[in-house]
Amino acid sequence: MAMNTTDVAAVRSRPMTAEEKKVILASSAGTIFEWYDFYLYGSLAAIIGAQFFTAFPEATRNVFALLAFAAGFIVRPFGALVFGAMGDLIGRKYTFLATILIMGASTFLVGLLPGYQSWGVAAPIILIVLRMAQGLALGGEYGGAAVYVAEHAPANQRGYFTAFIQTTATLGLLLSLIVILMVQGYVNGNYPDQPILDAAGLATSNPDGTPAMMKAFNAWGWRIPFLGSIFLLLISLYIRLQMNESPAFKKMKEEGSQSKAPLREAFGQWKNAKIALIALLGLTAGQAVVWYSGQFYALFFIQNVIKVDSFTANVLVAWSLILGTGGFLFFGALSDKIGRKPIILAGCLIAAITYFPxxxxxxxxxxxxxxxxxxxxxxxxxxxxxxSFQFNPTGTSKFTSSCDIAKASLSRLSVNSTTVEAAAGTVATVKIGDTEIASYDATKVTGDEAAAAKKAFDTAVNDALKGAGYPMVAADNTTVAKAEGFFDIFTGQKLTIVAILTYLIILVTMVYGPIAAMLVELFPTRIRYSGLSLPYHIGNGWFGGLLPATAFAISAQAGNIYAGLWYAIVVALMTVVIGAIFVPGGTHKKDIFSDANN
Known part of the structure; x- marks a missing residue:
């Protein structure tokens, strides 16, 4: 005989049994592995870009590589629709099995995929297809995990227990960084450097005629973490097979109250679609930009903008994740007492105010x-x-005007500049201190003349910047942070960097720790998986996932390495305003087992 709503609520208010805790921890562990698979690409975006996008101009490789990373996010809402409907129709458990299989297989195939030199344009196309498959899988993963845990948790501890799911994304990133650091250290320490090949597969040379070389990890070692994910896939499948169906879904199935068309009910009826829209603009959009600014854009900024080597950057970010991850549980538990809304919106507001400094x-x-x-x-x-606006996601545009050439050159070198308008037809000039350098129009010169013009311009700019104090060669920059090993952080400079990055992670935990419980509480059981998945993945997939590429492009266009932060700041402030007005408060006191109360 099925329990009534009051009985179920009473059961959910008692402390969790050891078996229920085991189920929730097992669910979290499987989700960590899925995030690990997904984040490997983000952590290695620049290295992978050099392998798969060598046909494209060097100035656009970073943007294109980041766009391939974002491809996994663009399709996440579609995965939310497909797997959300599955989760509401056939159950949470079996949907989990499908998502982990797709994710694991796609990640393993990335490790096997030949580079551009072997397969030509097919290689980057297949890479992006595999990224999209990962995005589809992740689109179905998060909603199921959040719903599954919330429907097992005691009513007065939903924020705390769903916060374990919130830690999985950060722990997945941390796991990917640690594996990368270990493999990178071993491969580079035991295997010789490899020659750098051009698009035709021929060895290239440095300006002085010596062979251009790359570290063994950059040449082939990066594949090992992807191939090794097959073991995590097997572990994850075992974990998922041990899981039981959630009590709320079983109760709903016993009563025959399942939705026959969850997508139509969730988004075709205004009373539910309105909740999804409010959840997107008043919660997940701002949460997403704070999350990706504090983790992925911070890592990209350290490596590519302020020129800290990748090993050191990964070490510093890894330590900040270790130190800050407990914040998810703290703010999740705090939201059980004071509510989800004030913590999430406070995190967005603090981020918007403090990002620039x-x-x-x-x-x-x-x-x-x-x-x-x-x-x-x-x-x-x-x-x-x-x-032109120098955002080239397809790699097909050519920026050849004197203005574009000048701005692209300064952007690559992380130079802050001011743009001065001149009369029509003026050839762009760059003034560094007292030195003025004329750019050139690549459409008006060809062959040897074009090569000579480029060399003359680049040499003049580099010499002027070096004279102005810019660190043009890494070997000449003795002030940049440098870690020789994972525990080499105990200097004033590196501890300060870790503290700054940990602050950014704390903001991440404020907005992300309570969000799962908040979203679960907004939707009734019969459409909960579908209802919360779409706004979450539009917010995190589109607003958040596209942040690194968008911020990089804005900074390049504006001539300021901090200008890209405006994207996150504007979206976060939008969420603060919309959330304060439209998002309901007090959801932490809701009975999520009674659809009538939702």
């Missing part, structure tokens, strides 16, 4: 020489009509 402090601490050089005035005088 925090990222500038990060630059000043991690690369003092670069920060000091930013005090030298650099201006780019251009005809505005000569300038």
């Amino acid at each position: 925090v990222f500038e402090l990060l630059t000043k601490t991690a690369n003092p020489m670069l920060h000091a050089a930013h005090q030298t005035p650099v201006t780019v005088t251009v005809d505005p009509e000569d300038c």
